[in-house]
Amino acid sequence: MKIYNTLSGQKEEFVSLTPNVVKMYVCGPTVYNLIHVGNARPAVIFDAFRRYLEYRGYSVIYVQNFTDIDDKIIKAANLEGVDPKVIGDRYVAEYFKDACALEIRPATYHPRTTNFIEQIKEFILNLEKKHFAYQRGSDVYFDVSAFPSYGELSHRNPSDMRSGVRVEINENKDDPLDFVLWKGSKVGEPKWESPWGDGRPGWHIECSSMSRTLLGDSFDIHAGGNDLIFPHHEDERAQTEALTGKKWVSYWMHNGMISVKEEKMSKSTGNIFTVREALKIYGKNAIRMYLFSKHYRSPIEFSSERMEEAKSAYSRIARVMEEIEKHVGNDFHVKEDEFIKAQRMKMIEVLDDDFNTPQALSIIFDLVKDVISTGDTEKMKRVKFLVDEWNYFFGFDFKPDRKNIDDLVEFDLKLRNDARSRKDYQQSDEIRKKLEELGIEVMDLTDGTRWRWK
């Protein structure tokens, strides 16, 4: 299997640190409001990739964090006059609602920053001992100059960055590239006791500390949006490798951004489309199809045209799957013949190549193309078998949406009552009998007709 590694800038053969086990850390959302479609991309893609790894025989330890202490959370809390924890708890819960609706599987661990304060403090303390950190007032900073390979991940040159650096507001730092590990508390902010005075963790330290606690000093894959490469991941890497002296992450995977009208979808620009809205309008299958239909590293445009297109593409597969089920049912055995092996090999070949989901989808479209019209039930079974097998990582739901069943029953009852008013009791009784067969009990009361499930 090959994975594009941001660190080397090329595709590399994937070899896990421990045979058959993959340890993976994905940067999760800062919980101060509902997640948007841009946030959903890494969540869906890397969860699907993790499932693919499982499909390929790995057991995967998957960590996705929540940043539940940060300026925006504090701001939101102050605005509402509640404790930041209330905001964090609320939006963690909301996140799970969206993730679940998107068919994203929960991670093995979902650590939250505020539960790791002790580990974070210890981390910083050890950096200080090793002279990678210095204190200014109640703040503690990481000394970038002490870490020679700083800039390697984001392919930047520290001295270039210093010369092009924007006006630095913080006079405390020795070097504009240095970043904060621990922030001294200000009035009205949540704080924790520490050797440097009351304060809270800086942004980058949490991922280092939590991943180290849960996955160890070194692990296989670190993933997130490519807007995190610098400074977030660069800084995480610096502080972690400075502390342990070991190579931290083997493979860095970064997804491309989602844009709206040629501008990045971002909470700060405000051009966001929440997952909740998207779910309501297009449904989870269309969203997943949309995300899989372009390679995860490329930027992707979000628009109603794209979403409708994805929805149509999804429906094409779903319809065929439904049709096959009508022909051959659900309960059948398929012999693993050459056809199945060949198709499976094709699928593995493209997904093993840096998770090429667009190509993977084209294999399904090819399979689905004319199975029904040929009337070949053996072929239908094999196609369904394969698509179901691959659905382990695609996570589509091919079951038709039956939410409108109430309306459907009401409509049947209307037809029946039309028949009754014509005194066409043969017709009306036939409808009632059919509904009864389907488990629906019809009752003609003096004030109208009612129905209920038997």
Next chain:
RNA sequence: GGCGACGUAGCCAAGAGGUCAAAGGCGAGGGUCUGCAAAAUCCUUAUUCAUGGGUUCAAAUCCCAUCGUCGCCUCCA
């Protein structure tokens, strides 16, 4: 200004030296089917891969330049 990515049919999108006169999806047009509609199905829709040079027996794929778009350099998935 620095760094990086990208530019493939009406639209979306794979392909990364020969098997490419370039997958797949959406859309559009035509045929079959059909009481009508939908679905399904068949056919058509890039002699060409932003532009200009170069390397090579061979380039959409490698190199250089130009134009254009996006991202990062500040919080961001």
